[in-house]
Amino acid sequence: MNDEFAAAMRRATLFTRASNPSEATRVILDTLAGRTVSGEHGPAVSDITPPPAKSRPKPFPVDPHAQLIEPAAKPETALAETDTFQRSPRVRRPLGDTLRILSEGRSVAGKLPSFSDGGLPGMTRRSLKPVIPDGAKYLARSFTCAAGTRSYKLYVPASAPAVPRGLVVMLHGCKQDPDDFAIGTGMNATAEAHGLMVAYPGQTGADNASSCWNWFRSSDQRRGAGEPAIIAGITEEIIQDFELDRSQIFIAGLSAGGAMAAVMAEAYPDLYAAVGIHSGLACGSATDVVSAFTAMRGDGGLASRTRTLKDSVPACRVRTIVFHGDADRTVHPSNADRIVAAATPSVPGGAASKPGRCAGGLTYETTVLTDEKGRPALEYWLVNGAGHAWSGGHADGSYTDPRGPNATTEMVRFFLDQGE
Secondary structure, three states: OOHHHHHHHHHHHHHHHOOOHHHHHHHHHHHHOOOOOOOOOOOOOOOEOOOOOOOOOOOOOOOOOOOOOOOOOOOOOOOOOOEOOOOOOOOOOOHHHHHHHHHHHOOOOOOOOOOEOOEOOOOOOOOOOOOOOOOOEEEEEEEEEOOEEEEEEEEEOOOOOOOOOEEEEEEOOOOOOHHHHHHHHOHHHHHHHHOEEEEEEOOOOOOOOOOOOOOOOHHHOOOOOHHHHHHHHHHHHHHHHHOOOHHHEEEEEEOHHHHHHHHHHHHOOOOOOEEEEEOOOOOOOOOOHHHHHHHHOOOOOOOOOOOOOOOOOOOOOOEEEEEEEOOEOOOOOHHHHHHHHHHOOOOEEEEEEEEEEOOOOOEEEEEEEEEOOOOEEEEEEEEOOOOOOEEOOOOOOOOEEOOOOOHHHHHHHHHHOOOO
16 A cells, blocks of 8 residues: 555545545545545546456556445435235237347347447446336336335246246346346346346435445345345245245346345345356455445455354355456456355365357356355356456446356356256
């Protein structure tokens, strides 16, 4: 840590102690962005950069536009629970027609240019709505518990029988919302092909100014409290309403949503059968804003285990699939290594790695670990040249890179392949 950064941390600490977190955050962001006290700017750092030629990137200054904001205190007002779900008869279409409608529907509002402002496709958010085929439903619902209230969207596939096969809970990243995330990941179409439901909980601007899940706060990293309690409550509500098979419940997320998905797998290993973490961080990587930036830039140590005897269930590791771009300038790819270390089976079986190349042009390396019974326990996809974006996503959604392997289809494949 250089003298300038150390001095900035001292100033930020003083502001924090003076109950001025906004000014503390500004000092940190200015320092990371290379801005001095006089307001002069250092060299700009691109959000997406090419990967190093032959070595993993070193820790980097965090992108000053990285979306991580300490949530402000809010009045403890409870919102009335709403539920627009109605069990009306469904009109069934052939599966092929349904998948075609979903695939085409994501882009009916127009196409983004191939590149925007020098970034990758899908870097700009657009106000679009997913197109839902006949026979499927896309419901707006809300859940309230002692920890708070969150709305969520729920996709009910037309291809499902009376009881859908299972559920995927999808946690969006900063500056995203459920509709944007559904469009960018294309999860509805993949879920339709497998008879799965998809839930998209939405973070609010009142709970985080950039709609980030608060993965970096200790109060939001525990079972039965904070945002984990709300997300688990949404999951339980859907399981009960649709009488779902509890062995077919999965969760995934991008960036802050990926970090929160890691928290959920740690706090609720009895609820989720598998987790997908894209461009995220391991549970326990941070406990506040300052340590969050440290972890994001790759300077963090091994993530701490946050469970205690009071708020945990018997220790177990949830099956995990990880995606990360080695050119990610928002969340350093070393964070994926920490996730892998935490998710490695306690009694590992075999391990295998293989390279690959996508039709979109990017190359990748996949590492697969099995448990002692030979069941797939962990997959890690390191995508060469990819930045902070959902691999293989659709350009009509934000933070997507269509050039990479399709993270959505690979995650669902991994979720359903339990080796039993």
